[in-house]
Amino acid sequence: MRIGIIDADLLGRNKHRFPNLACEKISGYYKDHGHSVELVLDYNDTNKYDKVFISKVFTDTQIEPHIIQADNVEIGGTGFYFDKAPALPEWIEHHMPDYHLYDGFIKNLLIKGTKKPSQEQFRFYTDYSIGFLTRGCFRKCGFCVNQKYNHVFMHSQLDEFLDHERKKLCLLDDNFFGHPQWKTLLQKVIDTNKPFVFKQGLDERLLTEEKCKMLFSAKYDGDVIFAFDNITDYDLIHKKLKIIRKYKGKKNVKFYVLVGFDSTDAQDILNAFKRIALLFRYGCLPYIMRFQNKNDMPWKMSEFRSLYITLARWCNQPSIVKKMSFRDFCELNQEAHKNKDTLCSSMDAMRKFEKRYPEIARYFDMRFENR
Numbered sequence: 539m540r541i542g543i544i545d546a547d548l549l550g551r552n553k554h555r556f557p558n559l560a561c562e563k564i565s566g567y568y569k570d571h572g573h574s575v576e577l578v579l580d581y582n583d584t585n586k587y588d589k590v591f592i593s594k595v596f597t598d599t600q601i602e603p604h605i606i607q608a609d610n611v612e613i614g615g616t617g618f619y620f621d622k623a624p625a626l627p628e629w630i631e632h633h634m635p636d637y638h639l640y641d642g643f644i645k646n647l648l649i650k651g652t653k654k655p656s657q658e659q660f661r662f663y664t665d666y667s668i669g670f671l672t673r674g675c676f677r678k679c680g681f682c683v684n685q686k687y688n689h690v691f692m693h694s695q696l697d698e699f700l701d702h703e704r705k706k707l708c709l710l711d712d713n714f715f716g717h718p719q720w721k722t723l724l725q726k727v728i729d730t731n732k733p734f735v736f737k738q739g740l741d742e743r744l745l746t747e748e749k750c751k752m753l754f755s756a757k758y759d760g761d762v763i764f765a766f767d768n769i770t771d772y773d774l775i776h777k778k779l780k781i782i783r784k785y786k787g788k789k790n791v792k793f794y795v796l797v798g799f800d801s802t803d804a805q806d807i808l809n810a811f812k813r814i815a816l817l818f819r820y821g822c823l824p825y826i827m828r829f830q831n832k833n834d835m836p837w838k839m840s841e842f843r844s845l846y847i848t849l850a851r852w853c854n855q856p857s858i859v860k861k862m863s864f865r866d867f868c869e870l871n872q873e874a875h876k877n878k879d880t881l882c883s884s885m886d887a888m889r890k891f892e893k894r895y896p897e898i899a900r901y902f903d904m905r906f907e908n909r
Contacts, residue, residue, distance in 0.1 A: 541568045542578040542587035543639065546594035546601055546617065549579065555659050559668055559710070560593045560615060560626060562635035569636055577639050581605050594618060598830070621686060632698055635668065666708040667732075669699030671723050675713040677741075690716035696726050706759055707734040715744040724752060733759035739794050740764050742778045743771065747785075754785040762789055766817065766824075767796040769809040779820040791822040795853070799829040802840035804895055810849065811864075811901035818906050823859065826850040844887035851884075864888070865902040 543565055545558040565575045576587075581602065584590045590610055592601070594617030606613050616623045625631060640663045648657065662668070671694065674687030690713050700707065707730060714720060714736060727734050735758065742764035753762065766775055782791060795817075797810045814824045826849055828837050837846045852867045853859050862870070868884040875882035881889070892899055 539568075539573045539588040540586070541565075541573050541575045542584060542590040543575060544578045544581070544584075544590060544592040546592055546615075547596055547599050548643075549581070550594075550599040550601070551596065555662065557640055557663050557668065558593050558595065558615075559635060561591070562637060562639050562668075563626060563630050563633050564591050564593075565639045566636035567630045567633040570633070575636070575639075577643055579643060584608060584611060632694055634701075635699055637663075637667070637701055637704065661706075662708060665704060666706045667699055667701045667704045668708045668710065669696075670694060670710050670712075671696065671727075672711045672714055672717045674716075676716060677713065690714075692717070692719070696723075696730070700730065705732065707732045709734060709736050710738060711736065712738060713741050713744075715741055715749060720749070721752070724756070728752075728756050731757070733757045735759040736763070738763075742766070742782070742793075743774055745778045745781055747781060750781050750785040754782075754787060754789055758789060760790075761792040761823070762786070763792045763794065763825075765794040765796070766813050767794070767799075769813060772812070772816065775813075776816060779816065779822065782822070783820050786821075790856075792825050793817050793822055794827045795824045796827045796829060797846060797849070798835070798837035798840070802837050802842065802846075804842070804891070807842055807845060807849075807891065808895070808898060808901075811898065811904075814853065815901060815904050818904060821907060823856055823906070824853045826853045842887070842891065844883045845891055848884040848887055860906050863903050863905050868902075 541564075543561045545561050547554045547558065561577075565577075569575050578584065578587070578590065584605060585608070587610060589612070590608070592606060592611060592613045593615040594601070595615055596617050597620060599617050605611065606618075614623065614626070640660075644660050644663055647660075657664070671692070672690050673693040674690045676689050678688065707727060709727070714723075717723065734756070740753075740763065793813075795810055795813050797806060800806070810826070817824050826846075828835065828846060828850060837843060840846065848868065848871075849864070851858075852864055858867060865888065868882075868888045871882045871884040875885075888902065892902065
């Protein structure tokens with residue numbers, strides 16, 4: 539058969555730069571069984587194939603209904619089914635991914651046009667073996683798509699997706715430290731002698747001295763990422779930050795900071811700044827995650843919409859948040875504002891919020907402490 543594979547997020551999101559693992563596994567399986575497989579980059583070409591597989595991760599990636607209703611099309615992924623996404627058949631799920639599925643696409647982008655993307659943008663396509671050692675999570679967080687399982691279980695052996703010719707390793711585990719055999723699994727990863735990264739945020743609530751010592755002494759690739767989703771975890775996270783600071787050395791540590799989930803009121807803004815302040819004290823960078831429920835983004839309807847946007851723009855640029863306070867950032871935006879007789883959206887949002895809630899002022903002036 540002639541098989542077409544569509545990574546819908548690649549086509550529908552301008553800045554999407556991460557391979558779809560399901561697409562790579564499907565490609566690997568069908569190629570190994572003698573079929574012709576191609577990455578399809580135009581929905582108008584779907585009728586050229588005997589079978590077309592379309593996968594997407596994000597719910598807001600748009601696809602015309604008539605495309606997915608075609609007789610030769612099969613769809614899958616959280617972007618279509620959210621937390622009810624069916625699993626791949628076992629013989630495909632545990633097949634070695636086709637890490638060369640995107641080669642032609644990347645090559646064409648790198649050679650055409652005046653604004654050529656850098657090779658660095660495609661590092662996860664070209665440099666990494668990608669997969670899950672474990673699956674599942676017992677947290678059942680209301681904002682998370684991972685609702686299918688109530689425990690962490692062994693999913694695949696490292697050899698299922700490890701390409702020894704690739705320089706690095708990317709792990710997509712949902713809650714790695716929640717597995718009883720985390721130490722054995724982590725040691726196997728370390729023994730590859732390849733730099734590795736956990737792409738999803740690790741569960742800092744499960745950290746111990748032993749876990750931190752092993753994680754931070756390993757050949758880790760890039761920022762070590764955790765999550766600080768709830769202000770109710772403040773005291774527990776504070777304890778874990780003390781352990782992290784003891785072992786992190788010169789490694790960059792980043793925490794996802796969820797906003798706009800339980801509410802989009804002034805308390806939510808204040809809780810975000812309280813979490814950021816704690817992270818700053820321990821030399822950890824915040825990364826604002828604005829809650830999105832499928833295609834619904836409550837923060838966009840909030841009276842503090844502009845403040846949410848400015849907060850994310852400040853925090854999510856390390857070169858900015860390391861150098862200036864939130865107030866400094868707003869003032870910098872005001873200086874660049876074309877109409878000097880009016881306030882830019884950042885400065886306007888900050889001043890209005892500060893006037894109504896003066897107790898927030900000290901957070902607007904806090905600075906990152908890289909200890």
